Amino acid sequence: MIARMASLPQVPAPPFPGEPERLSVKTAIPGPRSEALRARHAKHQDARTVHVYQDAKRSLGNYLVDVDGNVMLDLYGHIACVPLGYNHPELLAAWKSGRFDWAAGYRPALGVAPPAEWVDLVESALMRIAPPGLTQVMTVTSGAEAVENAIKAAFLRLAHRRRGGKPASPDELAACLRNEQPGVDRFKVLSFEGGFHGRSLGALSLTRSKAIHKLDFPSFAWPAVPFPGNRFPLAQYGDENRAIEARSLEAVEHVLNSHPDEVAAIIVEPIQGEGGDRHASAAFFRALRKLCTDYGAAFIADEVQTGGGVTGHWWAHESWELSEPPDLVTFSKKLQLGGVYLREDFLPAEPYRLFNTFLGDPVRLAQLDVIVEVALRDRLLDSTRITGEFLVAGLRELEARFPSVFTQARGAGTYAAVDVREPSMLPKLLERFRHAGLEVGSSGTASIRFRPALVFAPRHVAEALEVFARVAAELA
Numbered sequence: 001m002i003a004r005m006a007s008l009p010q011v012p013a014p015p016f017p018g019e020p021e022r023l024s025v026k027t028a029i030p031g032p033r034s035e036a037l038r039a040r041h042a043k044h045q046d047a048r049t050v051h052v053y054q055d056a057k058r059s060l061g062n063y064l065v066d067v068d069g070n071v072m073l074d075l076y077g078h079i080a081c082v083p084l085g086y087n088h089p090e091l092l093a094a095w096k097s098g099r100f101d102w103a104a105g106y107r108p109a110l111g112v113a114p115p116a117e118w119v120d121l122v123e124s125a126l127m128r129i130a131p132p133g134l135t136q137v138m139t140v141t142s143g144a145e146a147v148e149n150a151i152k153a154a155f156l157r158l159a160h161r162r163r164g165g166k167p168a169s170p171d172e173l174a175a176c177l178r179n180e181q182p183g184v185d186r187f188k189v190l191s192f193e194g195g196f197h198g199r200s201l202g203a204l205s206l207t208r209s210k211a212i213h214k215l216d217f218p219s220f221a222w223p224a225v226p227f228p229g230n231r232f233p234l235a236q237y238g239d240e241n242r243a244i245e246a247r248s249l250e251a252v253e254h255v256l257n258s259h260p261d262e263v264a265a266i267i268v269e270p271i272q273g274e275g276g277d278r279h280a281s282a283a284f285f286r287a288l289r290k291l292c293t294d295y296g297a298a299f300i301a302d303e304v305q306t307g308g309g310v311t312g313h314w315w316a317h318e319s320w321e322l323s324e325p326p327d328l329v330t331f332s333k334k335l336q337l338g339g340v341y342l343r344e345d346f347l348p349a350e351p352y353r354l355f356n357t358f359l360g361d362p363v364r365l366a367q368l369d370v371i372v373e374v375a376l377r378d379r380l381l382d383s384t385r386i387t388g389e390f391l392v393a394g395l396r397e398l399e400a401r402f403p404s405v406f407t408q409a410r411g412a413g414t415y416a417a418v419d420v421r422e423p424s425m426l427p428k429l430l431e432r433f434r435h436a437g438l439e440v441g442s443s444g445t446a447s448i449r450f451r452p453a454l455v456f457a458p459r460h461v462a463e464a465l466e467v468f469a470r471v472a473a474e475l476a
């Protein structure tokens with residue numbers, strides 16, 4: 001690992017100003033102050049999921065400082081939500097300079113009386129990074145809301161097509177108020193086993209990663225098919241992966257044939273995130289896009305976790321080189337607010353069909369504006385690509401050194417993961433990593449996932465992998 005440090009790849013991004021040299025651990029993690037806060041917090045909120053309590057002001061760049069003074073290298077980024085690291089000077093300067101002042105005095109209902117600045121921000125932040133071919137964007141707050149509105153847009157388009165563009169009949173208008181919509185009640189969205197699309201009730205019917213998310217909640221009886229979930233390294237398992245993908249595509253086509261004109265959309269994550277960092281090939285997604293076109297189903301790329309630059313592109317689907325863009329692309333997390341990009345023809349025929357009170361948050365979009373500026377200026381996506389290659393190569397090396405502990409290293413950009421060979425080891429491993437000063441998270445049942453900020457650089461990779469190797473040597 002020392003040898004690796006000497007040969008760190010160069011990235012175009014400048015170092016994060018003033019960032020700590022490295023992690024440092026002073027107490028158990030979580031430490032006594034975190035535990036005291038948890039006890040207070042738990043009196044009013046469910047605090048069982050909290051890793052540590054963070055010192056918001058002292059955290060810097062890739063280093064999360066907790067209330068006990070531990071400086072942790074952050075590989076998890078608040079579940080993939082931190083684009084520029086903690087307290088990036090440009091974000092703080094924008095805040096202090098008054099750039100966001102116009103947004104401080106009230107929270108608007110953006111569908112009713114948006115401030116003029118909102119229109120500037122939609123252009124300069126959201127449209128500047130819009131997926132090619134998608135010209136409309138609806139903003140909301142969270143990823144689940146983004147998914148809800150994407151599937152609603154797909155349902156609206158299917159209903160509009162069925163009616164031949166005519167307005168709804170008086171019978172239809174009356175029936176829907178009784179929760180009866182003959183025909184429409186049979187509309188479906190097809191999703192993939194192992195996928196995660198949120199926890200609101202519509203989105204939850206599409207979520208199929210873990211039972212604990214779904215248990216005891218009513219759901220729509222919508223179809224699901226296996227996600228291919230390629231094995232790694234790809235070159236070694238090429239034939240096997242192609243066969244798995246072909247079977248998955250056959251299952252998709254079977255569903256489309258079994259429910260003619262009822263499948264409004266197919267929703268898919270470019271890389272299954274919560275379900276265990278499962279990847280499929282670009283060829284698979286191109287074939288899926290074509291099936292959607294052939295059968296008139298909307299193609300929804302759920303980029304809530306993969307969007308925002310972490311794969312080395314603003315949108316993971318850009319690497320598929322589709323001949324026709326996705327119809328709808330959902331986002332949240334690193335973009336700081338939720339939303340869905342739509343192709344022009346998915347704009348509903350009438351207003352208020354996709355609507356809510358806030359329709360997003362100007363403060364968050366103003367922050368995104370700065371984030372996009374910095375990402376472009378500092379070439380953070382190019383850096384993420386280089387850092388990601390170094391990271392995955394390092395994980396492969398670890399896998400080779402500790403085959404009894406690690407397997408299946410993989411990634412796109414710094415959206416990377418490695419599996420533990422024995423899933424029952426995962427909780428212990430995560431605990432050891434945290435005690436050693438890494439803020440980490442898992443995905444699926446066996447994966448350690450990397451979801452760092454766009455300022456994550458090769459030196460952070462080397463530091464993280466040193467800890468991985470030390471802990472693995474203790475366990476192997």
Ligand SMILES: Cc1ncc(COP(=O)(O)O)c(C=O)c1O
Pocket residue numbers: 142143144145147196197198199269273274302303304305306332333
């Ligand atoms: C792919 C994907 N879609 C939707 C969601 C839901 O987002 P939120 O938790 O903001 O509702 C997530 C959250 O992890 C996600 O990873």
